[in-house]
Amino acid sequence: MKEDASYNILDRIRQEQQLNPGFTVPDNYFESLPGRLMAAIRETDTDNTPVLDGISRIMPYHVPQYYFARLRVNRARVVDFKKGLTIAASFILLAVSSIFLLTPRSPASTAGVATVNELTNEQLERFIQPDEATPRDKAITTHAVKIPNTDMATLLKNVPDAELTNFLNETAEGTEEIFLN
């Protein structure tokens, strides 16, 4: 029953399409199609370009004189990235080690290290915390400071007061100049 019904529906559509066709093509479309296609193919093959065909194929651009004769491929530019990186790293390493090895160490600093090495732990602690210094240490420090004072007094004992005043004035003037400049 169903098959018969569908057959009837399709048959009816077919009959309607024959009476009122939905899509149309221009007259003689299919008849003229092969000819038009061949013409298009021929046009592509022949490339009818009269203006273009009349132009010389010599390039108008100029090249510097003897460019081709002198052309050399700069193979120095052929350096792999990894190789370049290795070379750069080696140079840096070499530079750092030479700075470290060739820079002379100051004798003062080594002497200082040697002197510090000779001190006892107790002395070092006192140096770090001066407030807690023992009276004995204080006496040593006072004595050490006093020595240059007595020396200075002895040295300047025989110098006349006028000379000393002159010297101090000259020094003071010089300092002023320095600051002013």
Next chain:
Amino acid sequence: MEQYQSDESLLALFRNPGTKEAAFTAIVNKYKERLYWHIRRMVVIHEDADDVLQNVFIKVWKGLEHFRAESGLYTWLYRIGTNESITHLQNQKKKKAAISFGNEVDLTDQIRADPYFDAAKIEWKLQLAIQQLPEQQRLIFNLRYFDEMPYNKMSEILGVTEGALKASYHHAAKKVENYLRKS
């Protein structure tokens, strides 16, 4: 006229460490002018063409030992030259876009800025017309029109079917023709 050795013999010489450098020099001498002009048509400026040409030959030096000769040496060189030129143009576009925020100086302006440029000469007009083409059409047009390269060779270099190349060249030639008629 200079006599050049065949590509096969040059390749054999290049693979021999004793004759490698001499073979490379011979390859450079054999192809330098053709490659230069192929690149110059794409990048326009001599300095850029020289730079790209150097890069091409450096790549040849590095890669020729592993070249399997499935395609001809000539095809392989043109392929490297084409890729390098396109890469150069893309890099330039990126640089210009970054610098001028869209006010890019195109190749037409660079042609006009050439000290030998003569707007009245048809050869220069042709160069201006070519610059109106999209990049791929320009490449195809240059290879076909100036190098008179067969479509099968072009197909090997560009990896495009011969049919597509013919159609592309046809469209490019029509556009150039129209430009020249109008100007």
